[in-house]
Amino acid sequence: MHKFEKIFNMIARNLKEQLFYFTTKFPVVTLTGVRQCGKSTLLKNSFPNYRYVSLEDPDIRQVALEDPRGFLKMYDDNTIIDEAQHAPSLFSYIQTKIDDLNRKGMYILSGSQNFLLMQSIS
Numbered sequence: 864m865h866k867f868e869k870i871f872n873m874i875a876r877n878l879k880e881q882l883f884y885f886t887t888k889f890p891v892v893t894l895t896g897v898r899q900c901g902k903s904t905l906l907k908n909s910f911p912n913y914r915y916v917s918l919e920d921p922d923i924r925q926v927a928l929e930d931p932r933g934f935l936k937m938y939d940d941n942t943i944i945d946e947a948q949h950a951p952s953l954f955s956y957i958q959t960k961i962d963d964l965n966r967k968g969m970y971i972l973s974g975s976q977n978f979l980l981m982q983s984i985s
Contacts, residue, residue, distance in 0.1 A: 886967060890961040891971075895973070903973065914942045
């Protein structure tokens, strides 16, 4: 194994441990990073019991934008929402759902842009 692979595996293992920890403490966990750095793969492999949906798909994104309540009924709990920055209006609906249910680890949001800096998320 090359030195780079060892470092990558160590970082991935540390991230996985932190993600597990945060999903036991918070209803929503967010993972951001540059495109093609392995966020989606890390999340899919780390959380196999979670449903995975990508808002990169135009049809799925359209549902999230046009019917956020319906979207969250389809993806109601233990869901990874990848490329979440494509539907920023969804964040308010997620917040409302979290306020009602208040369960830990409900959603993991992932995106290639730093959507934590967007006005619509807090």
